[in-house]
Amino acid sequence: MEKIHELQQQFAAFLDTVDLMGTPKGLYEPVAYTVLQQGKRMRPMLCLLANDLFGGKLEDALYPALALETAHNFTLIHDDIMDQAPLRRGKETVYKKWDANTAILSGDAAIFMAYQFAQRTPRPAETVALLSKVMLEVCEGQQYDMDFESQAVVSIPEYLEMIRLKTAVLLATSLEMGAVVAGASEADRRHVYDFGIALGMAFQLMDDLLDCYSDVKVFGKVTGGDIVENKKTMMLLKALELGSDEDRHCLDALYASGQTMEAQEKIARVLAVYDRLHVKEAVERLMAEYYREADRCLDLVNQPEERKKPLRAYAAMLSGRNK
Amino acid sequence: MEKIHELQQQFAAFLDTVDLMGTPKGLYEPVAYTVLQQGKRMRPMLCLLANDLFGGKLEDALYPALALETAHNFTLIHDDIMDQAPLRRGKETVYKKWDANTAILSGDAAIFMAYQFAQRTPRPAETVALLSKVMLEVCEGQQYDMDFESQAVVSIPEYLEMIRLKTAVLLATSLEMGAVVAGASEADRRHVYDFGIALGMAFQLMDDLLDCYSDVKVFGKVTGGDIVENKKTMMLLKALELGSDEDRHCLDALYASGQTMEAQEKIARVLAVYDRLHVKEAVERLMAEYYREADRCLDLVNQPEERKKPLRAYAAMLSGRNK
Numbered sequence: 324m325e326k327i328h329e330l331q332q333q334f335a336a337f338l339d340t341v342d343l344m345g346t347p348k349g350l351y352e353p354v355a356y357t358v359l360q361q362g363k364r365m366r367p368m369l370c371l372l373a374n375d376l377f378g379g380k381l382e383d384a385l386y387p388a389l390a391l392e393t394a395h396n397f398t399l400i401h402d403d404i405m406d407q408a409p410l411r412r413g414k415e416t417v418y419k420k421w422d423a424n425t426a427i428l429s430g431d432a433a434i435f436m437a438y439q440f441a442q443r444t445p446r447p448a449e450t451v452a453l454l455s456k457v458m459l460e461v462c463e464g465q466q467y468d469m470d471f472e473s474q475a476v477v478s479i480p481e482y483l484e485m486i487r488l489k490t491a492v493l494l495a496t497s498l499e500m501g502a503v504v505a506g507a508s509e510a511d512r513r514h515v516y517d518f519g520i521a522l523g524m525a526f527q528l529m530d531d532l533l534d535c536y537s538d539v540k541v542f543g544k545v546t547g548g549d550i551v552e553n554k555k556t557m558m559l560l561k562a563l564e565l566g567s568d569e570d571r572h573c574l575d576a577l578y579a580s581g582q583t584m585e586a587q588e589k590i591a592r593v594l595a596v597y598d599r600l601h602v603k604e605a606v607e608r609l610m611a612e613y614y615r616e617a618d619r620c621l622d623l624v625n626q627p628e629e630r631k632k633p634l635r636a637y638a639a640m641l642s643g644r645n646k
Numbered sequence: 647m648e649k650i651h652e653l654q655q656q657f658a659a660f661l662d663t664v665d666l667m668g669t670p671k672g673l674y675e676p677v678a679y680t681v682l683q684q685g686k687r688m689r690p691m692l693c694l695l696a697n698d699l700f701g702g703k704l705e706d707a708l709y710p711a712l713a714l715e716t717a718h719n720f721t722l723i724h725d726d727i728m729d730q731a732p733l734r735r736g737k738e739t740v741y742k743k744w745d746a747n748t749a750i751l752s753g754d755a756a757i758f759m760a761y762q763f764a765q766r767t768p769r770p771a772e773t774v775a776l777l778s779k780v781m782l783e784v785c786e787g788q789q790y791d792m793d794f795e796s797q798a799v800v801s802i803p804e805y806l807e808m809i810r811l812k813t814a815v816l817l818a819t820s821l822e823m824g825a826v827v828a829g830a831s832e833a834d835r836r837h838v839y840d841f842g843i844a845l846g847m848a849f850q851l852m853d854d855l856l857d858c859y860s861d862v863k864v865f866g867k868v869t870g871g872d873i874v875e876n877k878k879t880m881m882l883l884k885a886l887e888l889g890s891d892e893d894r895h896c897l898d899a900l901y902a903s904g905q906t907m908e909a910q911e912k913i914a915r916v917l918a919v920y921d922r923l924h925v926k927e928a929v930e931r932l933m934a935e936y937y938r939e940a941d942r943c944l945d946l947v948n949q950p951e952e953r954k955k956p957l958r959a960y961a962a963m964l965s966g967r968n969k
Contacts, residue, residue: 350789401754405747424728424792427750431724432785434757438778448770455761462755466673469747 326633327640330371330381334364337385343436353417353429354436357396360412365641366391369494370501372634373515376626379505386443387450387504391497393437394454398461398493400430405469434458449503457496464489477555479564483524491523514623521617522638528610529642531556532603535594547590553578557606558597565600614642649956650963653694653704657687660708666759676740676752677759680719683735688964689714692817693824695957696838699949702828709766710773710827714820716760717777721784721816723753728792757781764823772826780819787812800878802887806847814846837946844940845961851933852965854879855926858917870913876901880929881920888923937965 343355367388374384402408403416404426410416418426441450467485471477498515507515534549535558549556559578563571577584577593597603617638621631666678690711697707725731726739727749733739741749764773790808794800821838830838857872858881872879882901886894900907900916920926940961944954 345786347786347789347793349793350786401750404750423746427724427727428785428788428792431757432782434754435778435782435785438761438774439782442771442775442778447774448765451761451770451774452765455758455765459755459758459762462751462758463668463670463673465751466670469751470670470672 324633324636324640326375327368327372327637330368330375330633331364333381334367334371334385334388338389341389349425350429350432353400353421353425354393354396354433356420357400357417357433358393360414362412363641364392366395366493366497368637369497369519369634370504372637373498373501373507374505375501376515376624376630376634377502377505377507377511378630379501383444384501384504386440387500388497390437390441390450390454391493391500393433393440394458395493397430397433397437398458398465400426400433402465404430405465444504446503446506450500453496453500453503457492460488460492464492471555472553477560479557479560482555482557482560486524486527487520490527491520494523494526495519508625511624511626514620518617518620518624518634518638521613521620522641525610525613525617525642528557528606528613531558532606532610534558535597536603547586547594550590550593551586557609558602561605561609562597562600562602565602565605566596570596570600614638647956647959647963649698650691650695650960653691653698653956654687656704657690657694657708657711661712664712672748673752673755676723676744676748677716677719677756679743680723680740680756681716683737685735686964687715689718689816689820691960692820692842692957693827695960696821696824696830697828698824699838699947699953699957700825700828700830700834701953702824706767707824707827709763710823711820713760713764713773713777714816714823716756716763717781718816720753720756720760721781721788723749723756725788727753728788767827769826769829773823776819776823776826780815783811783815787815794878795876800883802880802883805878805880805883809847809850810843813850814843817846817849818842831948834947834949837943841940841943841947841957844936844943845964848933848936848940848965851880851929851936854881855929855933857881858920859926870909870917873913873916874909880932881925882916884928884932885920885923885925888925888928889919893919893923937961 338359343351343358345351370388370391371381371384374381399411400417403411403418404423407418408416409419416426417429421429438451438454441447441454444450464485464487467481468489471482471485495516496519498519499512502512502515531549534556535547537546549558559574562574566574574593574596577589577596580589618635621635624631661682666674666681668674693711693714694704694707697704722734723740726734726741727746730741731739732742739749740752744752761774761777764770764777767773787808787810790804791812794805794808818839819842821842822835825835825838854872857879858870860869872881882897885897889897897916897919900912900919903912941958944958947954
């Protein structure tokens, strides 16, 4: 859609004008390396689209949008140390390309840069307050995710709360920040925030699902990675919910198999259980509910439908519903 | 001095009323563990003393003071990972008591909590802007410090700039934040900031000196730790400046000796060179200059001398000049 493409171009052009480098180079280079990578830039886009929805000025929202992208990259830089991840977006992580200490310190620098960007707007107190609140929540989500690794049983509500904090709140806050910059009402701020939460939940469920069924060439990740790593995703939790005692016993044994079973064998056996229990369809139904919820939230926004179209189109684009 | 004691009591009483815990416990417990330790609380004290100097209200400065203490603890939590330090203030570091991942994530949470505290004052935009600026500088200082480890030659100006960023700016900003909260003039903000820079430089030089000459029972650190770790402190840089080619050659050889020489032997030999070159006296002279500079900066503050006394007394107390 034209508006989406236009804002993407404008954000890219703006990014070209921002100097992310400073001295010492060793501190700023890894930040610039990460922030300037060609990601989806979903958070800045949601901020700019929300700002546009409420008739805000583009120039007031560009730095807050950059703040959100930088803050998001801060979480990636630190998460990749914790996960010892070598690759991200098909490129070496800061942790791998440099080292853990560099990733800690450059990540720290990134967040302070993000705060400085967040202040470069006519309502700095509000944007900064939003940033602190959401980033603390993202930390909470990451802690729950880490806690779940050693937690024997994770309930579906616990899992949903974790992905809400780890993924959805930052998307929701990106929208709210755009709305705040545009001077939207409290009620409308809340509606776009809730729209973002629902969208974020759906996206994370899609991620869980694609890990099991996607084409590695399209998705860029090895199919079944979550299964090999024993991650408690919605796929597993749904299977445990839908299955019989025997199914649960079988899945527990497979997930406890550790290194004794070949990865491909383990993936195939787990997927066989998922297929038999129609887990894919169950997770798709839950995703669809979140998409409907997102639509309902956007319906409530006090703006003409015409103005909402770019945001609806962007959400559809990201969800693959427009394909 | 009465005012100092009074503010220390008031800050401690305030801290008792603040709930640092949240859920998940695994995220917040290491933050509370660190922030509630009995340190000198120099940064909150400088903030409260500066606020008092300009007739500010105590209750407006308490949260900014806590923000500074929390931000300082954030740097300690992350620095201890980078240094793999087991102990801090005689207690286990977060890195050691928990693990590196916990220290990364809880450190991150600490900084977002610090921002939330910094906002709880009538001038949030200014306090938050100060916090972002200073924390980015502290990251720069830490990066220079890390860079110096592998840098063959470090000049004295480079070293001074490193300790300015790593140590002095946060003390200076603590004073400035107190002044800002009290509504001090731009000029007076600058004067207390400069006072803090000079004080911070002197403190760091004292640290460098005490590493060589202090009583382990008083200082709580092993004498000569910096020498064993080949750290480029002002003691070494002064010795390299004052010594002959032969002295420099001798020091280079000692610092290059790695694990081949007993620690005590190495310390004794390095200190023998320092003594011969009167390095201690040279560093003491530089410290004295910074203390005089600090006094001069405080002289410039547009307040009656009577009001400045607590801050002067506090600086003297920390510098050991009142003993």
